[in-house]
Amino acid sequence: MTRAEFEERFFGTLKWMSIVFFAVIALFPLLYMLALSFKPIQDLLLDPGKWWPTLEQITGFETYRAVLRPVDQGGFGFVTFIRNSSIVAVSTVILTLAVGILAAYSVARVNFFGRQTVSIGMILVYLFPVVIVAIPLFVMFSRMGIRDSLYGLVIVYLASTLPVTMYMLRGYFQSIPVSLEEAAMVDGLSRFGVIRKITFPLAAPAIAAVALYVFMIAWNEFLYALLFVLEKRELWTLSLGVNQLNTQEVPKTMLMAGSVIISLPIIVLFFAAERFLTEGLTAGGVKG
Amino acid sequence: MAATQTPDMKDRRRRKTPMARRESRFGVNLILPAVLVVALLVVFPLLWNVALSFQKARLIDIQDVSIWGFTPTLNNYRTVVGAHDFWPVLKTTFIYTIAGSILSIGLGLWAALSLQKAFKGRAFVRGLVLFPYVVPVIAAAFVWQVMLNPQFGIVNEWLGRFGVPAIDFLRTRSYDLSVFGLFHVSIPLALTTVIVFEGWRYFPFAFLFILAALQSMPEDVNEAALVDGATLSQKFRYVTLPALAPVLSVLFLLRFIWTFNKFDDVYLLTGGGSGTEVITVKIVDWMLGRGNVGAAAALGMILAAILLVVVGLYFKFFYKEETA
Structure with a gap:
């Protein structure tokens, strides 16, 4: 066997083993989380190797009920957290898109003084440490009296998702042929009309992808929520809610149920739009 | 960055016709809300952070903290740098950042090479592989905690079958490993x-970046x-590795910056315990744990300064070589 033949065979086998390896490490933790979320903790302590639940346990839904039940009924009040997270994430998406689409269009298409500066500034902001901005914002919002409110969170998320939004959409807007817009202008559309009737519909897939990203960022965010609304339980987002389950007193299987609840919408959204998202990811490079 | 400008657009910029002026005003109007948001919520706080780092600011009297009227002092910097764990935290941060970046890029490269050629079900596996990145960090961290739990975690259960005694992975500062009893x-x-x-x-x-680069390589x-x-x-x-060098280098820079800032x-x-405390965790500890906002701001400044130096060095030594 020549070296070339040996390598052909060796890497051929290695490739399939690698594919299995990556599929397992990506999927197993999630499967484990899902399986454990249905089990009573006593079962798990009795035999940790038997981590998959029985059918009755799955249909019983015990842990989930306990997690979702309001606090005054002995649960953990997750319904409120789901509501808060939804409000915050959806508001962030709407605001960020409203501001971001116009700004991205401007940077991509319109000639104005300072366009280059704004473009570079956005990338710098995107790379900057969040923690540094968090401290003064904490002080600022405390003094303005909006720190422990969902408004405060939405405003902060708007600021932290705007650069990504602009960066990704700018790239997409630039890929739309200018001649299309010029033709529409010759036909008598105003600049604004062009954005609304030509650019917007053409960029719809990109805008959808960006909207999903912004939603994910706002939905998953933890640091600002911890800093801003920790003291007011009724304002907690899901990430704070899941975090409170991570104590000695709460069974770990309930922690897993909480983790499934926060992950589920994200995974569903991701698979619904996987192609857009992966393309958007490599185009914009999303912070993580 | 704006290399996609057509020559026609450049011409338009030189002549300041009424139309160009109107265009300019239109552009500024469109971008104004975004600039205002960033100025108010990023740039202004950044400057305020500089001020905070030079003044006495406690969490309890946060309502009285002012932007201008304070006597500047270096006390916060002294406190932060003088803390007994300042240098260990710095060292941990660098090890964590560099090793984490290299490991993620190495695994990404391996995965991309494995999934480069088309096969039945590749699209499915490609979607699957993105899971760890997509799942909310809080869920990912907690499922790892449970998997690694010494009492009922699956990892220790499996290790136990090979006779390995239970290991508390996330709470063991240092673990003595004997290799075949030899060393x-x-x-x-x-x-x-x-x-x-x-x-x-x-x-x-x-993985996504490298796969995209691999697939755009000329056949x-x-x-x-x-x-x-x-x-x-x-x-x-x-052939492949030299062609990937620019992508790998950009990836390393991005991952370095983001991991360095990661909280x-x-x-x-771990909550920063067992020798895992990094700068960002320390900052939040100064702020919420000890209520010293000034010290937190000062450590934040140090974080930013280090980052600036590292990125500057990177551009000086690596970036030019690749574009040349």
């Missing part, structure tokens, strides 16, 4: 675990190498 090494276990988490969580990010170079009789490993070493992962996995 002993002490590894910082909790830190290593956090780094492995980092590699696991962010390899899909590197004829590969074919030429094959005609010349290159084996697969030679082809990788002399959630370490905080949620």
Whole structure:
């Protein structure tokens, strides 16, 4: 066997083993989380190797009920957290898109003084440490009296998702042929009309992808929520809610149920739009 | 960055016709809200952070903290740098950042090479591989905690079948490993675990970038190498890897910056205990744990300064060579 033949065979086998390896490490933790979320903790302590639940346990839904039940009924009040997270994430998406689409269009298409500066500034902001901005914002919002409110969170998320939004959409807007817009202008559309009737519909897939990203960022965010609304339980987002389950007193299987609840919408959204998202990811490079 | 400008657009900028002026005003109007948001919520706080770092500011009297009227002092910097764990935290941060970045990019490269050629079900596996990156960090961190739990975690259960006594991965500062009883090494276990988490969580990010780069590589170079009789490993070493160098270098810079600034992962996995405390966790500890906002701001400034220096060095030594 020549070296070339040996390598052909060796890497051929290695490739399939690698594919299995990556599929397992990506999927197993999630499967484990899902399986454990249905089990009573006593079962798990009795035999940790038997981590998959029985059918009755799955249909019983015990842990989930306990997690979702309001606090005054002995649960953990997750319904409120789901509501808060939804409000915050959806508001962030709407605001960020409203501001971001116009700004991205401007940077991509319109000639104005300072366009280059704004473009570079956005990338710098995107790379900057969040923690540094968090401290003064904490002080600022405390003094303005909006720190422990969902408004405060939405405003902060708007600021932290705007650069990504602009960066990704700018790239997409630039890929739309200018001649299309010029033709529409010759036909008598105003600049604004062009954005609304030509650019917007053409960029719809990109805008959808960006909207999903912004939603994910706002939905998953933890640091600002911890800093801003920790003291007011009724304002907690899901990430704070899941975090409170991570104590000695709460069974770990309930922690897993909480983790499934926060992950589920994200995974569903991701698979619904996987192609857009992966393309958007490599185009914009999303912070993580 | 704006290399896509057409020559026609450049011409338009030089002449200041009424139309160009109207265009300019239109552009400014469109971008104004975004600039205002960033100025008010990013730039202004940044400047305020500078001020905070030079003044006495406690969490309890936060309502009285003022932007201008204070006597500047270096006390915060003295406190922060003088803390007994300042240098260890710095060292941990660098180890965590560099090892985490390299591991995630290495895994990403391996995954991209494995999934480069089309096969049945590739699209499915590609979507699957993105899971660790997509799942909310809080869920990912907690499922790792449970998997690694010494009492009922699946990892220890499996290790136990090989006779390995239970290991508390996230709470063991250093673990003495004896290799076949021949020699002993002490590894910082909790830190290593956090780094492995980092590699696991962010390899899909590197994977996507590298896969895109691999797929845009011209096919004829590969074919030429094959005609010349290159084996697969030679082809990788002399054709693929050099072609990927720019992507890998950008990825390393991005991952370095983001991992260096990362707070959630370490905080949620270990809370910064067992030798895993990184600067960002320390900052939040100064702020919420000890209520010293000024010290937190000062440490934040140090974080930014280090980052600036590292990125500057990177551009000085690596960036030019690649574009040349």
